[in-house]
Amino acid sequence: MANNMEIMLAKLKMPLSDLVTAILAMNDELIDSDQLEDCLKFYPTNEEMEQLKKFTDDYETLGKREQYFLELMKVPRMDAKLRVFLFKIKFNVQLSEFKTSLNTVNSACDEVRRSTKLKEIMKRILYLGNTLNQGTARGAAVGFKLDSLLILTDTRASDSKMTLMHYLCKKIASKSPSLLDFHEDLVSLEAATEIELKVLADEMQSITMGLENAKQELAASANDGPISQGFHKTLKEFIGQAEAEMTSVMEFYSIVCRNADALAIYFGEDPTRCPFEQATMTLLNFVRLFRKCDEENRKQEAEMEEVKGVNVK
Numbered sequence: 001m002a003n004n005m006e007i008m009l010a011k012l013k014m015p016l017s018d019l020v021t022a023i024l025a026m027n028d029e030l031i032d033s034d035q036l037e038d039c040l041k042f043y044p045t046n047e048e049m050e051q052l053k054k055f056t057d058d059y060e061t062l063g064k065r066e067q068y069f070l071e072l073m074k075v076p077r078m079d080a081k082l083r084v085f086l087f088k089i090k091f092n093v094q095l096s097e098f099k100t101s102l103n104t105v106n107s108a109c110d111e112v113r114r115s116t117k118l119k120e121i122m123k124r125i126l127y128l129g130n131t132l133n134q135g136t137a138r139g140a141a142v143g144f145k146l147d148s149l150l151i152l153t154d155t156r157a158s159d160s161k162m163t164l165m166h167y168l169c170k171k172i173a174s175k176s177p178s179l180l181d182f183h184e185d186l187v188s189l190e191a192a193t194e195i196e197l198k199v200l201a202d203e204m205q206s207i208t209m210g211l212e213n214a215k216q217e218l219a220a221s222a223n224d225g226p227i228s229q230g231f232h233k234t235l236k237e238f239i240g241q242a243e244a245e246m247t248s249v250m251e252f253y254s255i256v257c258r259n260a261d262a263l264a265i266y267f268g269e270d271p272t273r274c275p276f277e278q279a280t281m282t283l284l285n286f287v288r289l290f291r292k293c294d295e296e297n298r299k300q301e302a303e304m305e306e307v308k309g310v311n312v313k
Contacts, residue, residue: 044073087210165290193280
């Protein structure tokens with residue numbers, strides 16, 4: 001640990017006093033997030049601080065490690081200030097990535113619910129199921145479970161390799177070929193399957209807690225005296241801007257969560273039993289299976305045409 005700290009201090013391109021000044025000024029042009037994390041990683045323990053208080057008069061004779069500790073100790077709650085500064089540096093990127101994920105989820109939900117082509121294909125699947133089950137209790141269904149989409153490739157005709165998915169694709173290709181590219185309506189679906197709502201909830205909580213910690217340090221640093229004046233002023237400006245952004249993001253987050261639940265409801269599912277992650281993955285797998293079967297149908301037809309051409313010759 002001591003060797004790692006010596007390496008960290010050796011990498012500093014400024015005197016230790018200037019390092020503290022840059023931290024208190026929240027100058028992210030002089031200090032980056034990696035350096036702040038190092039400062040926190042090698043922050044003195046309470047025991048080390050108590051021991052060093054005895055050597056404040058011998059500053060010049062101390063090693064760089066001890067001098068580093070003493071510089072940090074000059075500022076009240078320096079560890080809290082380091083964390084707040086680190087949060088400030090990461091805030092914009094963290095919030096931007098969070099909003100990107102929210103937009104992806106929201107777009108996927110909207111695309112699925114607004115796709116008239118997908119809706120038409122679902123109608124044809126329902127009609128196909130009712131036709132096959134004609135004369136049974138399941139022959140007049142008004143809907144079907146979302147995961148039943150995936151069993152279309154499991155059911156084969158007794159005398160061929162054709163599955164129900166192949167049959168569905170063949171029928172759509174002959175009757176309504178414009179529906180075959182329905183996947184182009186769902187451009188955000190694949191990216192949405194990589195996002196978990198629980199992770200988004202944790203991220204939302206992390207940002208909210210970081211901002212709350214910043215507000216607590218703002219209140220505390222108001223009583224530090226001249227040493228924290230610059231820090232307090234910069235932090236106050238940042239919090240004002242961050243709170244305004246967070247209000248907007250939290251409203252959007254609530255909307256996205258409602259839309260994620262509405263996706264399952266759109267297919268007649270219970271969101272607690274078919275959460276967003278399951279619904280989007282099922283739909284993505286259906287899209288992939290549909291396109292694969294359509295491609296296999298086209299390949300088979302092309303081979304048959306080629307055979308016909310050879311026979312004619």
